[in-house]
Amino acid sequence: MPSSPPATAERWLAQARVGRLATVTPAGLPHVVPVCFALAGGTIFTAVDQKPKATRALARLDNVRATGRASLLVDHYEEDWSLLWWIRVDCTAAVIDSEAAIDALAAKYEQYREARPAGPVIALEPARWRSWIPSDS
């Protein structure tokens, strides 16, 4: 069941430059990779980029195709632990080909404007937002 994001959580997630994408392998094992992503129209998009990482690229795509689920975590670490925060979005997920999704990624990241990803893209539809954000934010 979808849940609406708190405004602060959605804004902080949208602005974060990196997140960590957790998926589950067809055999039921956990998998996690760092990803760049963009939030557009309530959907989160992430693309496989240019670096030579064939095995992990295939793993995350295979996992999404097999399970239809992914969880994206954005967090902030510093040594003053009273300032830690994190936002997690548990999502349904699909592998798609979408120039509009790559446009959203390129709008956020200059690096993608310089070297446009070929795709495919993972589209994440938030089903549940969870966060730990300092109460004065």
Added chain:
Amino acid sequence: MPSSPPATAERWLAQARVGRLATVTPAGLPHVVPVCFALAGGTIFTAVDQKPKATRALARLDNVRATGRASLLVDHYEEDWSLLWWIRVDCTAAVIDSEAAIDALAAKYEQYREARPAGPVIALEPARWRSWIPSDS
């Protein structure tokens, strides 16, 4: 089947202040949280700390108890993407009570010396190391 870590990967993992721990729920869904951790004698330890986060604390412990697996990711982000790196350790995992494990965490983190975690601890035994590290490191 265990695999030995490359020396650089093990050193960088040990020094990282924060990692992201991916687990799988009993229902097969992905879960991911930021964690502090310590590497001691080839085993990685992470404790539930002091902040009020009952639901996610229970989730990660329940997941480890149900599946016996977890994956820990450490990564570095910066805008020059040629300098990105990540290290992932796919592990067997167990929930334990261990003062020695908390000692290892307290040795790494002053915050844990000031407020010692009560436990329990998740012990991660690396089964497979994967990394993307710039070749000149």
